[in-house]
Amino acid sequence: MTKEIKMPTEETLDPEDWESVRALGRRMLDDMMDYMRTLRERPAWRHAPDKVKAHFSKPLPYDPQPQEEIYDEFLEYVLPYPVGNLHPSFWGWVMGTGTVFGALAELLAASMNTNTGGGAYHSANYVEKQVIDWTKEMLGYPASASGLLTSGCSAANLIGLGVARNTKAGYDLRSEGIQVAPQKMVLYASNEIHTSVHKAVELLGLGRDALRLVPVNDIYQIDLNALQTAIAKDRQDGHLPFCVVGAAGTTNTGAIDDLSALADICQEEGLWLHVDGAFGAWAALVPDARHLVDGMERADSLALDLHKWMYMPCEIGCILVRSEDDHRKAFSLTPAYLSHGEVGRGLAGSDLPWFSDYGFQLSRGFRALKAWMSIKEHGASKYGRLIQQNIDQARYLGELIDAAPELELAAPVTLNVVCFRYTRAGLDDTALDELNKQIEVELQERGIAVPSVTTIRGRCVLHVAITNHRSRREDFDVLVREAIRIGKEMDQSRDSATE
Amino acid sequence: MTKEIKMPTEETLDPEDWESVRALGRRMLDDMMDYMRTLRERPAWRHAPDKVKAHFSKPLPYDPQPQEEIYDEFLEYVLPYPVGNLHPSFWGWVMGTGTVFGALAELLAASMNTNTGGGAYHSANYVEKQVIDWTKEMLGYPASASGLLTSGCSAANLIGLGVARNTKAGYDLRSEGIQVAPQKMVLYASNEIHTSVHKAVELLGLGRDALRLVPVNDIYQIDLNALQTAIAKDRQDGHLPFCVVGAAGTTNTGAIDDLSALADICQEEGLWLHVDGAFGAWAALVPDARHLVDGMERADSLALDLHKWMYMPCEIGCILVRSEDDHRKAFSLTPAYLSHGEVGRGLAGSDLPWFSDYGFQLSRGFRALKAWMSIKEHGASKYGRLIQQNIDQARYLGELIDAAPELELAAPVTLNVVCFRYTRAGLDDTALDELNKQIEVELQERGIAVPSVTTIRGRCVLHVAITNHRSRREDFDVLVREAIRIGKEMDQSRDSATE
Numbered sequence: 001m002t003k004e005i006k007m008p009t010e011e012t013l014d015p016e017d018w019e020s021v022r023a024l025g026r027r028m029l030d031d032m033m034d035y036m037r038t039l040r041e042r043p044a045w046r047h048a049p050d051k052v053k054a055h056f057s058k059p060l061p062y063d064p065q066p067q068e069e070i071y072d073e074f075l076e077y078v079l080p081y082p083v084g085n086l087h088p089s090f091w092g093w094v095m096g097t098g099t100v101f102g103a104l105a106e107l108l109a110a111s112m113n114t115n116t117g118g119g120a121y122h123s124a125n126y127v128e129k130q131v132i133d134w135t136k137e138m139l140g141y142p143a144s145a146s147g148l149l150t151s152g153c154s155a156a157n158l159i160g161l162g163v164a165r166n167t168k169a170g171y172d173l174r175s176e177g178i179q180v181a182p183q184k185m186v187l188y189a190s191n192e193i194h195t196s197v198h199k200a201v202e203l204l205g206l207g208r209d210a211l212r213l214v215p216v217n218d219i220y221q222i223d224l225n226a227l228q229t230a231i232a233k234d235r236q237d238g239h240l241p242f243c244v245v246g247a248a249g250t251t252n253t254g255a256i257d258d259l260s261a262l263a264d265i266c267q268e269e270g271l272w273l274h275v276d277g278a279f280g281a282w283a284a285l286v287p288d289a290r291h292l293v294d295g296m297e298r299a300d301s302l303a304l305d306l307h308k309w310m311y312m313p314c315e316i317g318c319i320l321v322r323s324e325d326d327h328r329k330a331f332s333l334t335p336a337y338l339s340h341g342e343v344g345r346g347l348a349g350s351d352l353p354w355f356s357d358y359g360f361q362l363s364r365g366f367r368a369l370k371a372w373m374s375i376k377e378h379g380a381s382k383y384g385r386l387i388q389q390n391i392d393q394a395r396y397l398g399e400l401i402d403a404a405p406e407l408e409l410a411a412p413v414t415l416n417v418v419c420f421r422y423t424r425a426g427l428d429d430t431a432l433d434e435l436n437k438q439i440e441v442e443l444q445e446r447g448i449a450v451p452s453v454t455t456i457r458g459r460c461v462l463h464v465a466i467t468n469h470r471s472r473r474e475d476f477d478v479l480v481r482e483a484i485r486i487g488k489e490m491d492q493s494r495d496s497a498t499e
Numbered sequence: 500m501t502k503e504i505k506m507p508t509e510e511t512l513d514p515e516d517w518e519s520v521r522a523l524g525r526r527m528l529d530d531m532m533d534y535m536r537t538l539r540e541r542p543a544w545r546h547a548p549d550k551v552k553a554h555f556s557k558p559l560p561y562d563p564q565p566q567e568e569i570y571d572e573f574l575e576y577v578l579p580y581p582v583g584n585l586h587p588s589f590w591g592w593v594m595g596t597g598t599v600f601g602a603l604a605e606l607l608a609a610s611m612n613t614n615t616g617g618g619a620y621h622s623a624n625y626v627e628k629q630v631i632d633w634t635k636e637m638l639g640y641p642a643s644a645s646g647l648l649t650s651g652c653s654a655a656n657l658i659g660l661g662v663a664r665n666t667k668a669g670y671d672l673r674s675e676g677i678q679v680a681p682q683k684m685v686l687y688a689s690n691e692i693h694t695s696v697h698k699a700v701e702l703l704g705l706g707r708d709a710l711r712l713v714p715v716n717d718i719y720q721i722d723l724n725a726l727q728t729a730i731a732k733d734r735q736d737g738h739l740p741f742c743v744v745g746a747a748g749t750t751n752t753g754a755i756d757d758l759s760a761l762a763d764i765c766q767e768e769g770l771w772l773h774v775d776g777a778f779g780a781w782a783a784l785v786p787d788a789r790h791l792v793d794g795m796e797r798a799d800s801l802a803l804d805l806h807k808w809m810y811m812p813c814e815i816g817c818i819l820v821r822s823e824d825d826h827r828k829a830f831s832l833t834p835a836y837l838s839h840g841e842v843g844r845g846l847a848g849s850d851l852p853w854f855s856d857y858g859f860q861l862s863r864g865f866r867a868l869k870a871w872m873s874i875k876e877h878g879a880s881k882y883g884r885l886i887q888q889n890i891d892q893a894r895y896l897g898e899l900i901d902a903a904p905e906l907e908l909a910a911p912v913t914l915n916v917v918c919f920r921y922t923r924a925g926l927d928d929t930a931l932d933e934l935n936k937q938i939e940v941e942l943q944e945r946g947i948a949v950p951s952v953t954t955i956r957g958r959c960v961l962h963v964a965i966t967n968h969r970s971r972r973e974d975f976d977v978l979v980r981e982a983i984r985i986g987k988e989m990d991q992s993r994d995s996a997t998e
Contacts, residue, residue, distance in 0.1 A: 011884060013598045013810055013877060013968040014535070022532045025603050029528055032610035033521045036513070045846055047620045053850065056625035060633045063878040067600060070875045074607060078868070081622040082613040083846065092846065095862065098612030099512045101566060104524050108573060110605035110812040110869075111531035113597030114581040121546045123580040126555035134559040151650050151814075152862045162702055177706020178677040179684075195832050199859050202832075203661055205704020207676020252835070307862065311512055313609040315650075315864040333694050333701075336751070336954035346940035347544055347582065347591065347949060351552065360698050363594065363651045363806065365814040369577070370609075376569045378512060379562040385510060441845035450846060455835035469512040 024067055035079065036086070036100050039470065043447020044089040048081035084450055088470035089479070092444075092452035094251055094279055094417075096305070097468045098313040101377050105370035106313060116364040117356040120349035128368035129352060131375070135318055138380050139277075139284045139304070140297045146324035148358040149306075149316060149367050153278040154196035156303030156319035159359050161187075161200045161243065163301060163321055163330040164272040168242035174330070178205045186234050188212045189245035190222035192252055194276055197245050219412055220255035222246070224265070231269055243272040248293050249280020252454050254394075254417030254465070256280050260295030267298075275299040278317075279309040279467055280415060285384040289391060292415070300326075309387055309416075309467045312374055316367045319359070332357035390416045390466040397464060397476040406484045410461040418464040419456050422487035433460035435490055442486045449479045523566055534578065535585070535599050538969065542946020543588040547580035583949055587969035588978065591943075591951035593750055593778055593916075595804070596967045597812040600876050604869035605812060615863040616855040619848035627867035628851060630874070634817055637879055638776075638783045638803070639796045645823035647857040648805075648815060648866050652777040653695035655802035655818035658858050660686075660699045660742065662800060662820055662829040663771040667741035673829070677704045685733050687711045688744035689721035691751055693775055696744050718911055719754035721745070723764070730768055742771040747792050748779020751953050753893075753916030753964070755779050759794030766797075774798040777816075778808040778966055779914060784883040788890060791914070799825075808886055808915075808966045811873055815866045818858070831856035889915045889965040896963060896975040905983045909960040917963040918955050921986035932959035934989055941985045948978045 015021040055077045085095035116124045132147035150156045166173050169181060178185070185206055189197055191213040201211045212234070214227045231241045244266050246257040259275060266273040275281070275296055281304040283289040284296065296302060301321045307314040321327035334357070339348065356362045375383075398413040401420045410419040422436055437460055440453045454463040462483065514520040554576045584594035615623045631646035649655045665672050668680060677684070684705055688696055690712040700710045711733070713726045730740045743765055745756040758774060765772040774780070774795055780803040782788040783795065795801060800820045806813040820826035833856070838847065855861045874882075897912040900919045909918040920935055936959055939952045953962040961982065 010888060010971050011881070011968075013596075013881075013885065015599055018532060018536050021599055021603075022529065025528045025532065026525060028603055028607060029524045030521065032606065033517060033524065036610060037517050047844070048622055048625070052622055053625055056622075056629040058629075060636045061875055061878045062880045064881060065875045065878070067876060070872055073875075074868075074872070078622040078626060079607075079611060081620070082611045083615070083618045083621045083623065085614050086612050093617075095614045096612070097512075098609065100514055100520055100610075103606060103609035103612070104520075104527055106609035107531065107602060107606040108527060108578075110597065110602035111535060111599075112578060112581045113585050113595070113602070113812045115584050115594045115813055116582070118592075119582045121580070122582045123547055123551055123555075123577040124582065126547070126552055127577060130555040130557075137559045151860055151864075154860050154862070158702075158859055165704075173704070173706070174701045175707045177683075177709055178704040179680055179706070181678055184676075184678055196859070196861055199830070199832055202673045203657075203859055204702065205664075205672070205677040207672070207678070208674045210676055305862070313612045313864075314614055314862055315860075331698070333698055339952065339954075345546065346943045348939070348951060360657055360695070360702055361650055361653045361814075362695055363653070363804070363813055365650075365812075369573075373569055373573070376560055376564045376572075377566060379560045379564070381561045382510070382512075382563060386512065389509060440847070444845045452847060453838065455838075469510075472509050 021067065024071060028071065031075070032103065033100070039086060040088050044087045044449050045084040045444050045447055046081055047445055052077050052081055088468065088472065089449040089475045090468060091464040091466055092450040094308055094465040094467055096307040096309070096314065097311045097470060099311055099374060102313040102370045102374050105373040109366040109369040112366060114366050116366055116368070117362045118354035119347045120351050121347065124366050124368060125352050125355070127372045128355060131368045131371040132318065134375055136320060139281055139302070141302055141320050142297065142322060144324070145320045145322050146327045146358060147318055147320045148355055149318050150359065151315040152307065152317035153276065153303050153305045154199065156317045157196045157276055158200040158203060159319045160274045160301035160303050160321065162204055163326050164243045164274055165204055165206065166330040167326045168272050183238060183240035184210065185242050186210045186212055186239045187243035187245060188214055188227055188230060188241070190214050190216050190247060190257060192216055192220055192250040192255060193245055193247055194251055194278065197276055219414060220250060220253045222257045224258065224261050228265065241269065241271055243274055246273060246275045246299070248275050248277035248296055249415055252456060253411040253419055254280065254415035256283070256292045256415065259293060263295045263298035273299045274301045275303070277302055277304040279305060282309040282387055283415065285380060286388045286391065288388065306371055310383060311386070311469045312370055316371060327358055328353070331359055386469050390468065393466050393471060393473060393476060394418050396473055400476060400480045404480060404484060406487060407480065410456040410459065416466045419454065419461045421459065421461045422483060424491060429459055435487060435494070436460050436462055438490045439483055439486050442490070443482060448482045449475070451479070520566065523570060527570065530574070531602065532599070538585060539587050543586045543948050544583040544943050544946055545580055546944055551576050551580055587967065587971065588948040588974045589967060590963040590965055591949040593807055593964040593966055595806040595813060596810045596969060598810055598873060601812040601869045601873050604872040608865040608868040611865060613865045615865055615867070616861045617853035618846045619850050620846070623865050623867060624851050624854070626871045627854060630867045630870040631817065633874055635819060638780055638801070640801055640819050641796065641821060643823070644819045644821050645826045645857060646817055646819045647854055648817050649858065650814040651806065651816035652775065652802050652804045653698065655816045656695045656775055657699040657702060658818045659773045659800035659802050659820065661703055662825050663742045663773055664703055664705065665829040666825045667771050682737060682739035683709065684741050685709045685711055685738045686742035686744060687713055687726055687729060687740070689713050689715050689746060689756060691715055691719055691749040691754060692744055692746055693750055693777065696775055715754070718913060719749060719752045721756045723757065723760050727764065740768065740770055742773055745772060745774045745798070747774050747776035747795055748914055751955060752910040752918060753779065753914035755782070755791045755914065758792060762794045762797035772798045773800045774802070776801055776803040778804060781808040781886055782914065784879060785887045785890065786883070787887065805870055809882060810885070810966070810968045811869055815870060826857055827852070830858055885968050889967065892965050892970060892972060892975060893917050895972055896979070899975060899979045903979060903983060905986060906979065909955040909958070915965045918953065918960045920958065920960045921982060923990060928958055934986060934993065935959050935961055937989045938982055938985050941989065942981060947981045948974070950978070
């Protein structure tokens with residue numbers, strides 16, 4: 001049957017010498033272990049020098065380079081200059097920390113390189129389903145909900161709001177698009193809601209204007225009266241309110257909206273409740289904080305990250321949707337070349353739904369593995385204790401700030417985010433804005449700590465979000481001491497400059 | 500300054516005993532090396548037995564479990580049952596293979612756990628920029644274009660079409676949404692275009708109806724006359740044609756649209772040209788195949804994967820956009836807590852644009868590292884040879900099928916995809932559809948090879964997409980021999996059943 005065709009010498013990307021790769025792999029493993037073990041001995045951040053930038057301007061290589069050389073370049077130019085979110089004193093923006101076992105899990109997942117977009121009777125599907133089931137249980141979300149692991153909460157918000165849009169449109173929006181909508185579809189969130197919600201609304205074609213930004217109360221929760229007024233006004237104007245986005249942990253202050261009240265309003269008004277719980281959703285794991293997210297379990301969709309306050313290596317988020325049917329209807333699309341579910345045997349069978357039917361990704365990696373291994377490694381209780389520890393650390397930092405005359409809190413500490421400001425009588429707000437920005441930069445450049453800055457009530461403040469399992473109370477002592485020291489130093493050099 | 504607060508004993512997720520984790524890591528590394536080295540000795544696919552599914556139904560663990568035990572569970576229940584896309588005889592759908600060095604790179608990336616959504620003066624930004632620059636060079640795309648690494652081509656298509664939509668709307672669609680569009684925005688692609696384009700159009704709120712599916716010619720390229728007729732008709736009907744999506748490698752047959760002709764049409768008509776080049780774009784790396792993607796360099800946006808025909812571990816794709824300005828305008832959104840670019844020092848500086856300004860993800864992992872290390876490991880020329888090798892293997896398989904009286908090609912072999920069908924005089928098409936589906940299932944269940952099936956001109960056919968650096972010609976000999984053997988076997992058992 002086979003014709004006589006000259007067989008060429010076929011190449012592969014597999015190693016010619018497996019033992020030398022194995023030896024290099026061991027070296028890498030040892031180095032990574034040492035790197036993670038000794039984080040505390042290194043600066044919180046190091047500004048990459050110009051030679052690093054220059055190194056990555058070299059032309060495309062056409063010829064192979066020995067693996068050892070590439071790894072040496074990694075050691076010299078890449079490893080020493082991370083963003084730094086794994087360091088004990090990194091609290092900028094809201095990022096996670098990662099773990100050693102999580103990193104090992106990524107090695108396993110990449111070695112298997114299993115594509116989890118579809119297919120039946122393969123292990124990764126079961127692992128992902130279990131991780132989603134465990135996530136629902138940890139968060140107190142209904143066991144009957146459907147879910148999908150995502151690249152992060154941005155993608156999870158996009159998917160959740162996509163389901164909300166399609167479900168609440170009142171016509172076949174998926175086919176006909178938004179243009180034929182008889183009424184303008186509008187949704188609501190506090191003006192402290194995360195930018196990924198803005199971006200999702202824009203990408204979904206609803207227009208940024210459709211997202212009604214409602215003012216917040218004194219503790220940065222969405223103002224419920226203002227929300228109800230806004231809904232009533234939109235109805236009067238002939239628009240179609242379809243969704244409220246609740247925040248479980250805002251980036252700016254860690255505020256958690258009154259989710260029970262939002263659930264009540266949504267129920268009365270017939271609106272979809274989507275909760276952006278990127279990190280704050282995990283308060284559900286903490287006995288003393290669980291009440292803060294009461295009502296979250298009533299959300300129609302819930303977006304969250306596991307790479308922030310569950311400390312797993314980036315990227316891993318999750319979208320949960322109360323109605324599996326709504327979820328699937330918004331995303332399932334099965335072309336001929338993906339036909340599945342027809343037989344009980346073969347890789348195209350269907351003992352479980354195909355995950356690609358629940359989101360926009362078709363090819364998908366095996367991000368579930370690191371979650372599965374991590375949850376088993378620590379158990380849900382330890383995660384709860386670590387989250388409590390971060391909350392306690394935020395309170396501790398708040399007390400340090402309260403006790404320091406040079407500093408003032410810029411917002412109440414309700415969860416794990418602390419916003420504060422260096423201040424001095426006689427300096428106006430503009431000068432203080434600049435001074436606090438300088439303090440941030442100097443704390444970073446000197447490798448002491450990484451806070452970020454944000455704007456609270458129009459003023460630039462230092463922003464510390466604690467989603468870090470390596471931080472200790474002493475690290476916050478250093479932060480406060482050095483923020484004051486640098487503040488005074490900058491203040492004085494400012495005075496000298498203006499003299 | 501620090502108040503006297505009782506210091507609790509603080510916990511961490513770091514190991515208590517680093518040496519035992521290191522030892523386990525070494526064991527993992529050794530096992531993964533052995534696993535990848537011995538792939539060929541194992542079946543192409545193994546149907547996970549019921550005990551595997553049962554294992555992943557256990558309740559949420561609250562207490563920690565020893566790492567060694569977790570790893571043993573991985574070895575027993577996870578590793579033996581992958582989808583299988585790393586196996587030499589896996590050619591189902593279109594998936595990539597992964598490499599050893601790529602898997603090690605994932606260990607390094609997860610250990611650094613650097614968040615690449617933003618920040619300045621850290622190494623990952625430079626690495627990603629270099630990978631994008633190299634990708635542009637390999638594909639012959641303009642060096643001035645902007646780019647972003649994505650989870651895959653689904654996300655890349657979504658971003659590219661999002662930029663097209665916003666740029667071509669003629670008003671501020673990002674703010675005002677689609678509903679106020681004065682004309683229905685419509686776009687065009689062949690009816691062989693990938694489902695991720697359908698999904699993107701739906702998610703973008705344009706409505707599935709807005710995607711005009713144009714018939715294909717004999718070699719499955721978009722019919723240019725039909726395209727022009729469709730555009731003219733839409734203009735007559737008062738609609739706004741804004742984009743053509745060209746395919747560089749369709750999933751079904753590997754067909755590449757006449758991209759130069761599409762670029763001409765788009766230029767004349769003032770339309771955006773988006774190219775879905777998931778795997779086919781990489782024909783640009785092959786001297787003998789480069790002409791197939793002529794015109795791709797004129798696309799306004801180009802979406803592609805590196806985890807398919809560049810054989811990298813999943814997930815990694817890329818979107819390139821000719822106009823950096825259009826790209827940024829569609830996605831940049833900088834809230835106070837992400838303010839950047841104002842100073843030349845500190846992590847919130849801006850020596851490079853922030854990648855989160857070019858897509859919908861804010862937190863982003865360090866997927867660039869595996870690409871950077873892989874491209875250096877092999878060099879662009881070797882990738883070109885490997886892609887050529889897969890094309891040659893597809894031709895070889897086509898010749899084997901031509902030579903076998905029991906088999907017939909279902910579509911011309913133009914790139915790396917082969918569609919064929921077992922056939923026997925006297926069996927009607929419905930019976931043959933069922934028989935070919937059975938052949939697929941048996942080839943998989945017996946662990947011989949993994950083709951998938953698809954529908955070509957209404958008929959079920961076997962589908963072999965070769966994006967596999969481990970395949971050898973002898974593997975295709977086995978595929979053809981066994982497909983025939985199983986076909987006869989099934990055919991006979993079918994006869995016995997109907998006797």
